[in-house]
Amino acid sequence: MKTTPEIIGYLAAILTTASFLPQAILTIKTKDTKSLSLSMYAMFTLGVLFWLLYGLSIADKAIIFANSITLILAAAILSVKIYNRLYNKG
Template sequence: MDHIGYIAAFLTTFAFLPQAVKTIRTRDTSGLSLAMYACLTIGIAFWLLYGIHLQDVALIGANSVTLILALPILLIVARNALAERRRLKAAAHAADLLHNK
């Protein structure tokens, strides 16, 4: 069963690699949910803490790597969401100025 745990940890951890590489390269997060990535990243951090508490090498290793891959995605998604919110606010303000002239 330990081998199954290590295989599961490897597969679920490295499943993040293609998304991390694509997001970091392109900065395109249009299809990603900020709420989902925030919950996921916090969950991964908690799994890491749990693995440390249990001194479980598979949990510690898998969740350390997953956190390293998920955190940059979360930061990029958050930055893009904030920039989009600012852009929409500026556009609405500009529209109000034009409408009120």
């Protein structure tokens, strides 16, 4: 049985995690990262890693689940942005 906070947590996790999927698909498909902030994705990717460590340290399944997937998607977007910054414009 799930408690109400757990259900809200899983809804939050599903939405914020799934949200990075269309951005990752758009970024990988178009390779366009001009309006994406490098500072944002650098800080965000590191921050999501800390959320994952936080979730592990308090054994919160919603936080662990959400941030594991978000970390992969954010790192993918960050990689395209860094590639463009190094080899292209933007």
